[in-house]
Amino acid sequence: MKLSWRRVGASLLVTVMGAAGLVAAGPDEQVRTEGGGLVTTWGAADDIAGGTLSDMTVRNILRTSVGGKDLRIRISNANGDQPLVSDSVYVGRHDSGASVVPGSSRRLTFGGSTTVTIPPGAMAISDPLPGTVPALTSLTVSLHVVGSTGVITAHNRAMQHSYKSTSGDHAADESSTAYQTESSAWFFLNAAIVEATRDVATVATLGDSITSSVGTTIDTNRRWPDILAARYAQLPDPARLAISNEGISGNRVLGGIAKAGSAGPSALARLDKDVLTKPGVRTVLVLEGINDIYAGASTEQLIAGYRQLIARVHASGRCIVGGTLTPMGSSFVYTPEKEAIRQAVNTFIRSSGEFDGYVDFDAATRDPANPSRLAPAYDGGDGLHPNDAGNKAMGEAPDLDTLRCN
Known part of the structure; x- marks a missing residue:
């Protein structure tokens, strides 16, 4: 299922940040934020x-x-x-x-x-x-x-x-x-918050270390949510979406509490604080579950967690898009039994119709010769975390219309 939205022509954002501060000078360079x-x-x-x-x-x-x-x-x-x-x-x-x-x-x-x-x-x-x-x-x-x-x-x-x-x-x-x-x-x-044009909203990417993009080159903004943000930046003003990266390394849908060096509270525990209270969030894109599978969650338990995320996001008047779980076949997580759970969860994300759409990160990053594994060109070295090239493939995977929630 895919969401649709109207394309409305408008001028591109053209601003400069002068040496005197963050303010763009000149009437032709002002961000259009009326309404x-x-x-x-x-x-x-x-x-x-x-x-x-x-x-x-x-x-x-x-x-x-x-x-x-x-x-x-x-x-x-x-x-x-x-x-x-x-x-x-x-x-x-x-x-x-x-x-x-x-x-x-x-x-x-x-x-x-x-x-x-x-x-x-x-x-x-x-x-x-x-x-x-x-x-x-x-x-x-x-x-x-x-x-x-x-x-x-x-x-x-x-x-x-x-x-x-x-x-x-x-x-x-x-x-x-x-x-x-x-x-x-x-x-x-x-968070950094701005007043933007009337049709602009925020997509919150809720996930774990793969959304935090562990394995990419530090200080280069090559996380897949950054690649996605750059794609939206090329669109006319009303068609743009902001991106808020809400990944936590090691995070799970179902478990985890906040403590020093932890994987943060679970996605279910932090949904309101980390996502739904962020200004302008219209769509939640969730890519999370590998750590649950590693911790022993069953297919049924993980799907039940997704259904709670779906229900709560819908109750808040927003949309939620599911991301299929990326390959783990050559990582420490992999066993044949855990791979079967990943495949079953991905089938749910793709075909249940319970999400408002899906992004097939699995298809974007897997090795055609061995679909349980990351493509060699995308493997960050541990069989689990995509590298810069893998994050680029992930950031280019979403259909931009799918994340526009009407």
């Missing part, structure tokens, strides 16, 4: 990083999917055990490494204040930053931690370096001098 709404142009799911942070600044790097105006940043202390306090949060255009394009850094406020205190289990959204932000643009979000964090809410295995500073507030620094430590996690960063 628009808030959408999540970038997102990440909350997990837990080990250790604590104390009186230092973290610099995260994100890449927008669609452009828009009035940027807002959502900061999360969802898994924290004490208040998260920051007195300095800046956003700028990413240059290279930990450096910011000179003159592009701007301070965020929260309810008019430069200081924000986020209780354990809560999030905070910044005030809108006036001006426009282009599509497919890398931004820095730098946050100074006051005192000690306790448990750190973070997104592990981000396939993007972030940076920790030496002691003190270095959020406004545009040079990389103070940022001496690399990390592979996004710290406290949950």
Whole structure:
């Protein structure tokens, strides 16, 4: 089953990010957002990083999917055990490494204040930053931690370096001098939100390490959701969709709880927080289940989990599209019995009609000579995680109409 939508002609988004900041100047370069709404142009799911942070600044790097105006940043202390306090949060255009394009850094406020205190289990959204932000643009979000964090809410295995500073507030620094430590996690960063054109919405990709795209080249934005975002960026304004990547490495549909170094809470447990509360989400694309099969879930149990995801997404007034599970035949997960479960689950996704459509990631990545395995050109080395080429094939697999929920 495939969803359909109207193609409406409109001008392409043409903006520039000047040295003076994130704002695009000139009347012909403004993002057209009349009658628009808030959408999540970038997102990440909350997990837990080990250790604590104390009186230092973290610099995260994100890449927008669609452009828009009035940027807002959502900061999360969802898994924290004490208040998260920051007195300095800046956003700028990413240059290279930990450096910011000179003159592009701007301070965020929260309810008019430069200081924000986020209780354990809560999030905070910044005030809108006036001006426009282009599509497919890398931004820095730098946050100074006051005192000690306790448990750190973070997104592990981000396939993007972030940076920790030496002691003190270095959020406004545009040079990389103070940022001496690399990390592979996004710290406290949950979403980037913009006001986009009226017909633009967000697709949330709910998944595990294959959606987080473990196995791709770090700092290159070669995750399959990034490839999908780039495809939508080529379309006229009203036909575009934003992409919010809600994968967590090791995640399962049915099991898992949040703890340091964990695979995050299950998809069923985190659906509301990580997906349905993200502004503008219209479609959920779920690619998850390999870790459930590895953990011993049966076909019936996994399908029951999918049916709960379907029911809850539909009850929220949104669409849900299923992604077939990619091959695992030469990985540590594989046994003939587990492969039979994968095949049965994929048959359900393709033919049950319970999802609002499906994307055949299995067909896009399998070896024609041995369909239980990834194609050799797509194998990241462990028989389970697709490499850059495999992620490109996955990002090109969705029919763009299928993800447009009417």
